[in-house]
Amino acid sequence: MFKYVLKRLLYFVPTFIVISLITFMLGQMAPGDPVELKLKGGMGGSANGQSSEKMAGEKAYMELSEKLGKNLPAFYFSITSAAYPDTLYKIPRQNERKNLDRLISMYGNWNNVSDYYKNAKLLEQKLFQFSNTNLDEASYEKLKALRDNNSELFINYDKVKIGESLKTIQAAAIHTTTIKTDSTHTKTIQPFIFALPEVNNLVASYTKMNNEINTSNNYVPAFHWFGLNNQYHRWLFGDVPWFGKNDNPSKVSKGFFRGDFGNSILDNRPVASILIEAVKLTLLINFFEFFFIYIIAIPLGVSLAVKKGTSYDRIVTTLNFMLYSLPAFWIATMCIIFFTNPYYGEALNLFPDHGIGKTGADFGFWEKAVDRAYHLILPMFCMLLGAFAFISRMMRGSMLNVIRQDYIRTAFAKGLEPRKVFWKHAFRNSLIPIITMFASFLPAMISGAVIIEYIFTIPAMGRISYESVVARNFPVLFTILMFAAILTMLGNLLADILYGFVDPRISLTKKA
Amino acid sequence: MATNNTSNNTSREISTQADQSYWAIVKRQFKKNKLAVWSLRIIIFIITVGLLADFLANDKPLYCSYKGNTYFPVLKEYAVDMRLSKWPEELNNVVWKDLKYDAVIFAPIPYAPEKTDDKNNDYKSPMGSQEIVSTRWRHWLGTDQLGRDLLSGLIHGTRIAMLVGVVSMSIASVIGILLGSLAGYYGDEKLKISLARLILNIIGVPLALFYAFNTRGYILEDALADSFGSFCISFLISFFLFLILMLIPNIITIGLKKIAFLDKKVTIPVDILISRMIEVIMSIPTLLLILSICAIVSKPSIMLIMVIIGLTGWTGIAKLIRGELLKVRSLEFIEAAQSLGYSEARILFKHAIPNSLTPVLISIAFGVAGAILAESSLSFLGIGTQADVITWGKLLSSAREYAPAWWLAIFPGFAIFVTVTIFNFVGEGLTDAIDPRLKQ
Numbered sequence: 001m002f003k004y005v006l007k008r009l010l011y012f013v014p015t016f017i018v019i020s021l022i023t024f025m026l027g028q029m030a031p032g033d034p035v036e037l038k039l040k041g042g043m044g045g046s047a048n049g050q051s052s053e054k055m056a057g058e059k060a061y062m063e064l065s066e067k068l069g070k071n072l073p074a075f076y077f078s079i080t081s082a083a084y085p086d087t088l089y090k091i092p093r094q095n096e097r098k099n100l101d102r103l104i105s106m107y108g109n110w111n112n113v114s115d116y117y118k119n120a121k122l123l124e125q126k127l128f129q130f131s132n133t134n135l136d137e138a139s140y141e142k143l144k145a146l147r148d149n150n151s152e153l154f155i156n157y158d159k160v161k162i163g164e165s166l167k168t169i170q171a172a173a174i175h176t177t178t179i180k181t182d183s184t185h186t187k188t189i190q191p192f193i194f195a196l197p198e199v200n201n202l203v204a205s206y207t208k209m210n211n212e213i214n215t216s217n218n219y220v221p222a223f224h225w226f227g228l229n230n231q232y233h234r235w236l237f238g239d240v241p242w243f244g245k246n247d248n249p250s251k252v253s254k255g256f257f258r259g260d261f262g263n264s265i266l267d268n269r270p271v272a273s274i275l276i277e278a279v280k281l282t283l284l285i286n287f288f289e290f291f292f293i294y295i296i297a298i299p300l301g302v303s304l305a306v307k308k309g310t311s312y313d314r315i316v317t318t319l320n321f322m323l324y325s326l327p328a329f330w331i332a333t334m335c336i337i338f339f340t341n342p343y344y345g346e347a348l349n350l351f352p353d354h355g356i357g358k359t360g361a362d363f364g365f366w367e368k369a370v371d372r373a374y375h376l377i378l379p380m381f382c383m384l385l386g387a388f389a390f391i392s393r394m395m396r397g398s399m400l401n402v403i404r405q406d407y408i409r410t411a412f413a414k415g416l417e418p419r420k421v422f423w424k425h426a427f428r429n430s431l432i433p434i435i436t437m438f439a440s441f442l443p444a445m446i447s448g449a450v451i452i453e454y455i456f457t458i459p460a461m462g463r464i465s466y467e468s469v470v471a472r473n474f475p476v477l478f479t480i481l482m483f484a485a486i487l488t489m490l491g492n493l494l495a496d497i498l499y500g501f502v503d504p505r506i507s508l509t510k511k512a
Numbered sequence: 513m514a515t516n517n518t519s520n521n522t523s524r525e526i527s528t529q530a531d532q533s534y535w536a537i538v539k540r541q542f543k544k545n546k547l548a549v550w551s552l553r554i555i556i557f558i559i560t561v562g563l564l565a566d567f568l569a570n571d572k573p574l575y576c577s578y579k580g581n582t583y584f585p586v587l588k589e590y591a592v593d594m595r596l597s598k599w600p601e602e603l604n605n606v607v608w609k610d611l612k613y614d615a616v617i618f619a620p621i622p623y624a625p626e627k628t629d630d631k632n633n634d635y636k637s638p639m640g641s642q643e644i645v646s647t648r649w650r651h652w653l654g655t656d657q658l659g660r661d662l663l664s665g666l667i668h669g670t671r672i673a674m675l676v677g678v679v680s681m682s683i684a685s686v687i688g689i690l691l692g693s694l695a696g697y698y699g700d701e702k703l704k705i706s707l708a709r710l711i712l713n714i715i716g717v718p719l720a721l722f723y724a725f726n727t728r729g730y731i732l733e734d735a736l737a738d739s740f741g742s743f744c745i746s747f748l749i750s751f752f753l754f755l756i757l758m759l760i761p762n763i764i765t766i767g768l769k770k771i772a773f774l775d776k777k778v779t780i781p782v783d784i785l786i787s788r789m790i791e792v793i794m795s796i797p798t799l800l801l802i803l804s805i806c807a808i809v810s811k812p813s814i815m816l817i818m819v820i821i822g823l824t825g826w827t828g829i830a831k832l833i834r835g836e837l838l839k840v841r842s843l844e845f846i847e848a849a850q851s852l853g854y855s856e857a858r859i860l861f862k863h864a865i866p867n868s869l870t871p872v873l874i875s876i877a878f879g880v881a882g883a884i885l886a887e888s889s890l891s892f893l894g895i896g897t898q899a900d901v902i903t904w905g906k907l908l909s910s911a912r913e914y915a916p917a918w919w920l921a922i923f924p925g926f927a928i929f930v931t932v933t934i935f936n937f938v939g940e941g942l943t944d945a946i947d948p949r950l951k952q
Contacts, residue, residue: 011788014788014792015788015791015792015795018792019792019795019796022796026804026805026808029808030807030808031808031810079718079722079726080726081722081726081727102730105729105730218727219723219727221718221719221722221726318547321933321936321937321940322929322933324936325881325929325932325933325936326929326933327885327888327889327925327928327929327932329889329892329908330908330921330925330926330928330929333908333909333911333912333921333925334921334922334925336912336915337911337912337915337918337921338918340915341915343915343916344918444797450799450800450803450889450893451889451892451893454893455912465800465803466803466893468807469803469804469806469807469895470807472807474807477803477804477807478804480800481796481797481800481801481804484796484797484800485795485796485797488794488795488796488797489795492791492795
């Protein structure tokens with residue numbers, strides 16, 4: 001037994017790795033720069049701001065990026081074309097990195113691309129060091145054009161667009177204007193001539209990049225090894241040391257295995273604290289749901305099996321089957337429409353249509369419990385139907401299987417009354433598959449109720465996952481996905497172990 | 513009389529049974545299940561409705577004679593959509609209903625699902641009064657807030673539902689049958705390949721992936737940004753490139769085999785590998801996975817959802833066919849084929865798989881029901897829907913905006929329910945007919 005469980009747990013490892021890789025890949029493919037999202041589009045990209053503001057934004061970005069571990073390579077290794085440098089991940093901003101990636105694939109020469117990028121950065125610095133006092137309207141416009149077009153360079157790979165931006169920059173750099181030196185004299189100056197060397201360098205490096213297109217390197221694969229210090233490893237294991245003291249304040253992540261699932265993008269709360277409330281509610285709902293399902297569905301299943309072949313059995317079994325195909329969200333919508341508002345008569349306006357009732361410390365425990373029950377009647381009814389039909393079908397099938405066995409015939413033959421045979425001999429053994437079903441319901445608790453919780457606005461796991469999809473709150477969404485997958489694996493294991501316990505005929509060690 | 517009849521029937525059955533194929537037996541067993549047979553008939557009806565949706569509900573006339581010219585506007589629209597033809601000047605962007613025709617035949621439901629009827633907007637009940645010229649123009653199942661005809665929406669939603677079933681289950685069947693049969697036929701010990709082939713394939717796969725997908729990465733990305741259809745084409749090109757590239761190491765193997773050391777046979781535990789893969793896929797909750805993917809993709813479309821449902825839904829089929837092939841591979845006819853010296857591929861694809869396909873039908877029937885349910889749930893949640901595609905789930909969710917519109921809640925939901933139920937009934941009937949032991 002112990003050996004079997006150990007073996008199964010070992011099987012978890014590859015499964016877990018694959019699932020974590022899928023989740024991680026989804027996270028990497030997620031649109032939007034997570035750092036940018038967290039900064040709430042703050043000071044980052046604005047080209048109009050003061051240079052100090054811009055620098056502060058840049059600093060905040062770098063800090064947050066380090067805190068989130070986004071300055072690390074994505075995975076232990078990478079397979080790219082030889083044209084790519086292995087240090088591309090060090091470019092902090094995601095959109096700039098992606099743009100460079102694209103440029104490399106177009107021009108195939110990292111040295112030239114990086115020169116072009118560096119020159120654009122130098123120009124940006126120069127432009128922001130320039131203090132923009134004492135400028136007339138036209139010059140101010142030109143400065144804005146300079147800055148805007150310069151930042152356009154970082155996110156564009158299209159030749160036409162880059163060409164236009166460069167042209168505007170060149171024109172603006174040699175822009176001339178007349179200013180008054182005193183009341184009588186005017187002077188013609190070129191306010192942005194200081195940036196001309198940078199502009200020329202930039203244009204030169206762009207021309208060079210264009211002249212030396214060499215994409216042959218794109219067809220040579222290259223393997224880069226990054227070691228343990230990468231985003232995937234950090235996500236799972238964290239970067240705070242497991243033993244001993246953490247002496248580096250910039251290391252904050254404890255990693256998935258130590259219960260640190262990251263922070264929500266929306267309000268920066270830890271994912272764990274968001275989920276814990278929802279988990280409590282989900283458990284509460286499911287506890288009562290199981291209770292009702294088993295208490296009604298099992299006797300029904302047994303009675304159907306006992307009366308097999310009668311019209312009662314046929315009709316109820318068919319109805320049951322239809323109930324099983326009934327879309328829960330249809331029933332829920334109908335319940336909301338007919339039973340939660342007065343349009344169809346006051347008599348039908350029986351239930352509240354959303355929420356879980358009173359919360360907070362102002363109300364007593366019983367008051368809250370009654371109100372919560374009242375709010376949960378309709379949603380629980382809708383969630384119950386499908387599972388109810390499923391379990392009673394299972395129970396009927398399992399009971400029929402048992403009744404066919406020889407020992408039941410023996411029990412009848414020795415003259416036991418039918419009720420005793422059914423309930424004492426057959427019932428117990430037919431419960432086996434039903435008990436193990438319980439285990440496979442574990443994961444369904446999370447994903448099964450998404451729609452019902454959405455319709456009735458119940459803040460349990462399903463609703464949270466829906467909301468995190470809509471808000472693209474990936475840390476929350478992927479944590480739920482990971483847990484649902486882990487729960488499924490655990491549920492399968494639990495089912496197998498339970499099977500072994502309730503039915504000693506099944507030898508786990510041999511089966512494995 | 514009655515007993516006479518049945519005894520006649522049985523004797524006839526017995527006499528013909530001997531020369532009946534497996535299929536004929538399955539067919540006869542299936543026909544005994546009245547509910548399943550009727551469900552199958554309804555399915556055929558629903559498919560017909562889906563195929564003919566444009567002719568059943570359309571704001572364009574089926575035939576009309578206008579200003580002396582004869583048109584078939586519904587047919588014409590297909591041509592226009594395929595850019596083979598153009599609307600004539602006088603019919604471009606017209607309100608078809610208001611034209612003065614010489615002669616005209618409208619579709620049975622003279623409304624298009626996405627066109628609004630301004631006179632009958634703001635939730636017109638099917639029972640109440642509607643502002644219409646005659647009963648011919650009645651909205652039989654009412655309208656929604658914008659005045660869109662519900663019945664027309666339901667008819668066109670049928671097409672989407674059927675498409676979801678067909679597309680997702682085709683993908684699932686191809687993957688499931690291929691992987692399941694490999695696992696079942698070869699098991700853990702039967703696939704033996706030479707060391708050279710193994711090593712070259714291990715090196716070849718990453719390289720082929722690199723050339724097929726990595727170097728074409730931006731082509732794929734641009735195609736995805738363009739439309740899902742063009743992405744599929746680009747992806748297929750990449751995939752075939754991958755297959756062609758994979759031929760190279762396998763051709764080199766032929767030469768290397770002459771070296772005795774490299775010709776040493778290695779056993780590949782295909783079954784373990786594929787079974788583990790199935791387990792991994794099954795442990796990811798499909799709905800959550802689809803939700804996550806829809807959150808990531810910038811323009812989720814109904815096609816994408818169908819593909820994801822297909823890509824995650826093959827495990828049941830694979831398991832079934834694996835079990836079936838485990839049985840089939842030890843049967844005499846396979847042995848016979850082997851002793852005739854047929855190649856493994858020929859035995860697998862021409863003999864083993866065709867003889868184990870029937871149980872897959874069960875899985876497909878239930879799978880279609882599941883796929884339709886999954887898609888309507890998603891469009892009910894408003895995830896992955898396109899503005900111009902009317903689906904049952906979307907119609908049902910519009911009921912939540914205005915409670916007095918009971919027709920918006922009842923009819924679309926009923927359509928989903930009936931479709932899902934009949935597919936489940938057919939699946940159940942097939943289970944009874946093909947393998948009663950599978951039934952609990």
